[in-house]
Amino acid sequence: MWPIDRPPKWVDRSRELATLHAGIEALRQGGGAAVWVEGEPGIGKSSLVVEALAGTSELGWDIGWGIADQLTERLPLSVMQDCLQVRLSSPDPRRAHAAGLLRSQRLGLFTNGDASASGVEVLMALTDELCAAAPTVMVIDDLQWADDASLLVWHQLAASIDQLRLLLIATCRSDPRRPEVQQVRASLARRGRALVTLGPLTEADVADLVTAMLGTPPEDTLRQLTAQAAGNPLYLRELVDSLARERAQASPIGGVSAAHEPAAGLAGCRAERPAQLRLG
Numbered sequence: 001m002w003p004i005d006r007p008p009k010w011v012d013r014s015r016e017l018a019t020l021h022a023g024i025e026a027l028r029q030g031g032g033a034a035v036w037v038e039g040e041p042g043i044g045k046s047s048l049v050v051e052a053l054a055g056t057s058e059l060g061w062d063i064g065w066g067i068a069d070q071l072t073e074r075l076p077l078s079v080m081q082d083c084l085q086v087r088l089s090s091p092d093p094r095r096a097h098a099a100g101l102l103r104s105q106r107l108g109l110f111t112n113g114d115a116s117a118s119g120v121e122v123l124m125a126l127t128d129e130l131c132a133a134a135p136t137v138m139v140i141d142d143l144q145w146a147d148d149a150s151l152l153v154w155h156q157l158a159a160s161i162d163q164l165r166l167l168l169i170a171t172c173r174s175d176p177r178r179p180e181v182q183q184v185r186a187s188l189a190r191r192g193r194a195l196v197t198l199g200p201l202t203e204a205d206v207a208d209l210v211t212a213m214l215g216t217p218p219e220d221t222l223r224q225l226t227a228q229a230a231g232n233p234l235y236l237r238e239l240v241d242s243l244a245r246e247r248a249q250a251s252p253i254g255g256v257s258a259a260h261e262p263a264a265g266l267a268g269c270r271a272e273r274p275a276q277l278r279l280g
Contacts, residue, residue: 003065003141006054007047009212011205016196020052023167023194027061027135032161034168036188039198042234045171046141048198056137062130063137068145076149077102077119083138084126098126123153131164143170143184144177155184158193200231209233213240 016037023033037045057063066083081102085092088099101122130136140146140154157168172181174197189195201209210218210226218226225243229235 002050002053003067004046004050006050007044009209010051011201011208011212013044013048013051013198016048016198017052019194019196020049020169023169024052024056027137027165027167028059030135030165032131032164032166032168033194034158034161034188035170035194035196036185037169037171037196037198038174038185040174040232042232043198043200044233045198047233048196049139049141049169049171053137053139059135061135061137062133063139065139065141067141068143068147068150070145072150073145073147076147077123077153078150079140079146080123080150080153083140084123084130086123086126094126094129098122120149120152120156124156127153127157127166128164131166135165135167137167137169139169139171141171143172144181146181148180151180151184155187158184158188159191161193201233201236202231203227206231206236209236210240213237 020035020037023035026033037048039045053063064083064085066079066081068079072078081087081099084095084098086095086099086102088096088103090096090099102119105119105122127136127138138157140150143151143154146154154168154170157164157166161168172185177185185195206226206229207218207223210222222243226236226239229239
């Protein structure tokens with residue numbers, strides 16, 4: 001259902017989850033809501049959204065998730081089409097029809113200046129149809145990489161959210177963004193929509209997460225090592241995994257296998273934080 005796995009262990013983030021749950025409740029009551037989730041790479045933006053949406057797949061809602069990247073920035077409306085599952089082969093005639101219109105537009109089969117034939121209008125109309133038929137959730141992950149046309153669709157949907165049965169969610173990095181992304185965020189703030197900024201995990205939350213990963217509370221040496229992650233959940237998992245691999249490689253062959261040794265042994269490891277960690 002989701003493009004990323006739900007975190008096996010969740011720690012706090014209660015205030016941030018409450019904001020997303022308020023949007024879910026608004027949709028449950030027949031309304032709409034827009035939520036912008038921002039933070040540094042690896043801080044848990046996507047995981048927060050997955051955790052908040054857990055259980056909604058059983059409600060019969062129309063749920064879509066699109067992930068932007070540096071390549072989709074060059075492909076107009078690609079991330080929005082992914083989110084809305086717009087494909088010529090779609091079993092949903094509404095989506096297949098929209099895909100046909102977009103294909104015709106790309107082939108230049110419409111006359112120039114026909115606003116009704118624009119890709120933005122096609123996807124806006126499709127979203128209207130979907131929201132009229134069922135409560136709809138649209139998540140755009142890594143919005144900072146979205147192409148300008150997809151940004152425009154997101155902006156227009158957010159502007160008309162009070163007239164739609166739609167929960168519109170974006171995740172976005174908090175580092176410097178291109179002007180178009182800054183404008184979309186500023187417009188959302190002016191309208192008083194929900195802005196969620198994820199900060200580092202607290203020391204207590206880091207200890208809880210490490211305990212969940214290792215099966216035992218971290219001792220002082222391991223606490224000092226995991227402090228290098230600066231409260232970033234992705235960095236923390238990468239660091240603990242790196243320590244676990246080092247421990248497994250250092251374990252003697254024979255007797256109990258390294259994979260089954262007590263994870264508490266990691267507390268005695270000394271290792272530097274890897275020079276490069278996957279940001280995700």
